[in-house]
Amino acid sequence: MSVLEVRNLSKSFDGEEVLRDVSFDLEKGECLVILGNSGSGKSTCLRCINLLEHPDGGEIIFQGQNILGRHVDENKVRSRINMVFQSFNLFANMSVLDNCIIAQRKVLHRSKEEAKRIAMENLNKVGLAEKAKAFPASLSGGQKQRVAIARSLCMDPEILLFDEPTSALDPLMVAEVCGVMAKLREEGVTMVLVTHQIEFAKKIASKTMFLYSGVVDCLGPTNEIFGNPTPKFKEFLAVELG
Ligand SMILES: Nc1ncnc2c1ncn2[C@@H]1O[C@H](COP(=O)(O)OP(=O)(O)OP(=O)(O)O)[C@@H](O)[C@H]1O
Ligand SMILES: [Mg+2]
Structure with missing residues (x-):
């Protein structure tokens, strides 16, 4: 069974249709990459999946439940389908450790000791255990993003969403964050990545979806999508790859 089934998702802002009939499935352990031009609806699509935006139509079935239905605990959904943002969104007034602890305490109601243990495990995983007491301002961009990833992992999410996690970083720091994502992929973490x-x-995507003006232009196994590109995807690649 798919972990996530997105069916005919549509979303408009001020009468302007930004997503139309977007449908895809995500299996456990899969990595879906969403590509598309600026303004094609990639972020809106991710934000709909974890309910930061409310779609106008369609269904999002997560582990068999339509999360667009009534009586859905949105905070719980956001902890199960957790987002890593381009701009990190760390709390500046809290240490790295506390950034990793707070949602575990508030949303998952873990004890202080357990939350701390899990935070340290995940900081260790992203190579930042020694920065636990540091404050975000003293970290590089790449380190901040790795903390943000550790913080997400602390929630034991079923799905991790990444919205251009490396685009605010200097080229040197891109590699360290990509390295962490590649490691998660190897561990079988289910993810959706916009990049x-x-x-x-x-390299990382098992499945690729190309959005064009809010519509799915093509979707399928990565080697097929790249191996036999549609005209629009070909054009996109030519521009992106220079
Ligand atoms: N909150 C909002 N209010 C009004 N319009 C919005 C809002 N969020 C997004 N849009 C519009 O929806 C369209 C899709 O935006 P979205 O951010 O999803 O694109 P994107 O593919 O992520 O682009 P980028 O590559 O630049 O991040 C754009 O035209 C954008 O201006
Ligand atoms: Mg975006």
Whole structure:
């Protein structure tokens, strides 16, 4: 069974249709990469999946439940389908450790000791255990993003969403964050990644979806999508790859 089934998702802002009839499935352990031009609806699509935006139509079935239905605990959904943002969104007034602990305490109601243990495990996983007491301002962009990933992992999410996690980073720091994502992929973490890094996308994605003006232009196994590109995808690649 798919972990996530998105059916005919549509979304408009101020009468302008931004997503139309977007449908895809995500299996456990799969990595879906969403590609598309600026403004094609990639972020809106991710934000709909974890209910930061409310779609106008369609269904999002997560583990068999339509999360667009009534009586859905949105905070719980957001902890199960957890987002890593381009701009990190760390709390500046809290240490790295506390950034990783707070949602575990508030949303998952874990004890202080357990939350701390899990935070340290995940900081260790992203190579930042020694920065536990540091504050975000003293970290590099790449380190901040790795903390944000550790913080997400602390929630034991079923799905991790990444919205251009490396696009605010200097080229040198991109590699360290991509390295962490590649490791998660190997561990079988289910993820959806929006990125403009085509070469990395090709390597990490089991499935690729190309959005064009809010519509799915093509969707399928990564090697098929890249091996036999549609005219619009070809044009996109030519521009992106220069
Ligand atoms: N909250 C909002 N209010 C009004 N319009 C919005 C809102 N969010 C997004 N849009 C519009 O929806 C369209 C799709 O935006 P979205 O951010 O999903 O694109 P994107 O593919 O992520 O682009 P980028 O690659 O630049 O991040 C754009 O035209 C954008 O201006
Ligand atoms: Mg975006």
